[in-house]
Amino acid sequence: MIDILRLLLDFVALYSIYLILSVSLNLEYGYTGIPNFGKVLFFAGGAFVVGAVTARMLAPLAGVSLADYKLRNVVVSSQVTSFLSSNPLLSMGVLFSMLVLGALVGAILGWIASYPAIRLREDYLGMTLVVAGEIMRRIALNYDPLICGTLGVAVPSPYSFLRGITLDVFRTGFMFGVAMLVWYLAERLAHSPFGRLLRAVRDNELAAEALGKDVVKVRAIALVVGSGMAGLAGALYAFYTGVVHPNDCVPIRTFVVWVMVIIGGAGNNTGAALGSLIYLGVEKIIAIAKYYVHGIPFEINYVSYIALGIALILLLMFKPEGLVPERPPQIRSRSEAGES
Amino acid sequence: MLPVEVIIDAITFSNLLALLALGLTLTYLTLKVPNFAHGDLVAAGVYVAFSLHKLCGIHPYLAIPVAFLVCGAISLASYLLVYRPLWRRGAGIVTLMIASIAVEIVLRSGLHIYADVLSSHLKTFTRGFSFAWLDWSVEMYGRTLTFVVIASTCTLMAVTISLYLFLSKTRFGTAMRAAIENPSLASSLGINVDLVYAVSWFLAGALAGVAGVFLPFRMPSDPEVGWEMLLRTFTASILGGLESLMGAILGGLLTGFAEVLGIYVLSKPPVSLSTAYRPAISCALFIMVLLVAPGGITSLDWRRVLRWRRK
Numbered sequence: 069m070i071d072i073l074r075l076l077l078d079f080v081a082l083y084s085i086y087l088i089l090s091v092s093l094n095l096e097y098g099y100t101g102i103p104n105f106g107k108v109l110f111f112a113g114g115a116f117v118v119g120a121v122t123a124r125m126l127a128p129l130a131g132v133s134l135a136d137y138k139l140r141n142v143v144v145s146s147q148v149t150s151f152l153s154s155n156p157l158l159s160m161g162v163l164f165s166m167l168v169l170g171a172l173v174g175a176i177l178g179w180i181a182s183y184p185a186i187r188l189r190e191d192y193l194g195m196t197l198v199v200a201g202e203i204m205r206r207i208a209l210n211y212d213p214l215i216c217g218t219l220g221v222a223v224p225s226p227y228s229f230l231r232g233i234t235l236d237v238f239r240t241g242f243m244f245g246v247a248m249l250v251w252y253l254a255e256r257l258a259h260s261p262f263g264r265l266l267r268a269v270r271d272n273e274l275a276a277e278a279l280g281k282d283v284v285k286v287r288a289i290a291l292v293v294g295s296g297m298a299g300l301a302g303a304l305y306a307f308y309t310g311v312v313h314p315n316d317c318v319p320i321r322t323f324v325v326w327v328m329v330i331i332g333g334a335g336n337n338t339g340a341a342l343g344s345l346i347y348l349g350v351e352k353i354i355a356i357a358k359y360y361v362h363g364i365p366f367e368i369n370y371v372s373y374i375a376l377g378i379a380l381i382l383l384l385m386f387k388p389e390g391l392v393p394e395r396p397p398q399i400r401s402r403s404e405a406g407e408s
Numbered sequence: 409m410l411p412v413e414v415i416i417d418a419i420t421f422s423n424l425l426a427l428l429a430l431g432l433t434l435t436y437l438t439l440k441v442p443n444f445a446h447g448d449l450v451a452a453g454v455y456v457a458f459s460l461h462k463l464c465g466i467h468p469y470l471a472i473p474v475a476f477l478v479c480g481a482i483s484l485a486s487y488l489l490v491y492r493p494l495w496r497r498g499a500g501i502v503t504l505m506i507a508s509i510a511v512e513i514v515l516r517s518g519l520h521i522y523a524d525v526l527s528s529h530l531k532t533f534t535r536g537f538s539f540a541w542l543d544w545s546v547e548m549y550g551r552t553l554t555f556v557v558i559a560s561t562c563t564l565m566a567v568t569i570s571l572y573l574f575l576s577k578t579r580f581g582t583a584m585r586a587a588i589e590n591p592s593l594a595s596s597l598g599i600n601v602d603l604v605y606a607v608s609w610f611l612a613g614a615l616a617g618v619a620g621v622f623l624p625f626r627m628p629s630d631p632e633v634g635w636e637m638l639l640r641t642f643t644a645s646i647l648g649g650l651e652s653l654m655g656a657i658l659g660g661l662l663t664g665f666a667e668v669l670g671i672y673v674l675s676k677p678p679v680s681l682s683t684a685y686r687p688a689i690s691c692a693l694f695i696m697v698l699l700v701a702p703g704g705i706t707s708l709d710w711r712r713v714l715r716w717r718r719k
Contacts (some may be wrong), residue, residue: 097502103502103505105505105509184698188698188702189501190500190501190502190505191440191441191442191501191505192646192698192702194442194502194505195442195642195646195694196694196695196698198444198639198642199639199642199643199691199694199695200691200695202639202687202691203688203691203692203695206684206685206687206688206691207685207688209684210682210684210685210688319635320513323509323510323513326506326509330506365524365525365528365529366520366521366524366525366528367520367521367524370517370518370520370521370524371517371521373513373514373516373517374513374514374517374518374521376510376513377510377511377512377513377514377517378510378514380506380507380510381490381507381510381511384494384499384503384506384507384510385493385494385497388497388499388503
């Protein structure tokens, strides 16, 4: 019984992370038309900063030595965790401030990425962002002071003041709450005048410009906000798994988010939410099925990747608008608007 | 002074990159979309050579024609089954790019499964293998050269010359250039644009397959090798301007040399960078090219550059 509960909690926690990522990609691609093929770069920004800073920042407070941090990072992290477990208030403070820092780092990276994103054509931009994500991973793998290189770094748990199943319930509830908050904000943004401006830039850049809108600035804002969300997702992920490794941030993570947005339908947040639910559901079922199927001479995960790729191609061919097509925004007549 | 070994290594590596960039540019010229699945055709070539060697005992060099045909066929199939239907439905660049990433994932996972099955069938390692011990060595100017340098250089030269003759001297080659330059005008003049595009995709895959046979002589290979080569190929093609075949060859050579010689120089005392940063060099070069000369080397007006330097 408890196993099913834990399975569900794990699912919801992962779902929260992917929900934030797909909502952010939807903001960039679905609403604004920026094909961000480097989502993992901004996700990595959030995750790496949490991995690099948290334990180092708290170690002096907890009275833990930072000597030889690269090899002892797991020890340091567990000592800091036990220090945090007696300080609920400090834990929550650390959690919130690191999430804000993660989002900030993501946003700054997004601001940097907006330089090429505004100037390049889609094909060049796609290649640039993929390459930039790869540079980031290479540096993290080889530059030890960042997140201990190929060893990866352990992240102290800010949830450790709770015990047993309460911890899992609280952690998942917190993550889901953050995801819902992001979803709500994105939804508000999409239905605001600024959301209409985003769609105008996507549909007809020239017309938007002719109406006196600053297209460059609008696209930059969309990218900064979207990347901030991705950074937040990365920070949540780092605290959830308790370990950050450069190879968590491989390009396929970007692709998974793309699949979610395309399945659900670009240009509306309901689609993004539904798409990530379907994708994660299928992935979990395959992961569970793996334990019941024996005698296959290869790793079943690859089959799920192949299924994913084929499903995506078929979807692009036969239902490019996704399961939940974008609806035209509601327009109220002038008299109606006057009455309300 | 650079040791000769480093230069020889750079030559081999650049030849492979040039072959890859040539293929990527060929496909880019048709649909104007960067093919993210191009790298996996290299990995497919690697596994064609590996399987023929393990299963039939054929020397990898003799597997080149087979790799040429198999990888060409895979590339052609991906064009006929995925890109062309999407293109005919009026899909934009972004849709085609997503589709090519999907093809990439399918191919890479397929190769992983193939490697797993092969490994359980043969009871040996099917990842991280190398052909270096199979290579012949040649005595030249008092030095022992590995045959792969000569073979890859000859291949690249033969490909370059035959491609040039094909495009400029034959009727089909002229039709091909016309179809790439202006598809609608070419098709109204009775050129079969469809056939031209299909040939381009076949050739691109075939060249990648040939590069794949040479690759394990140079470095240990596994199904992920395609993705690693892809990013370098992007650099090479961008450096060559993405729209010029001769530029692609030049870009491939320059990228290869920049990476091999660059890491050799940077890993020496004044900088002492870890050699693990090697792939980052071509990535950094990519960003630099976009900042300095986004149209690639072929778009530069050399007279202006020289005048600017004289000032």
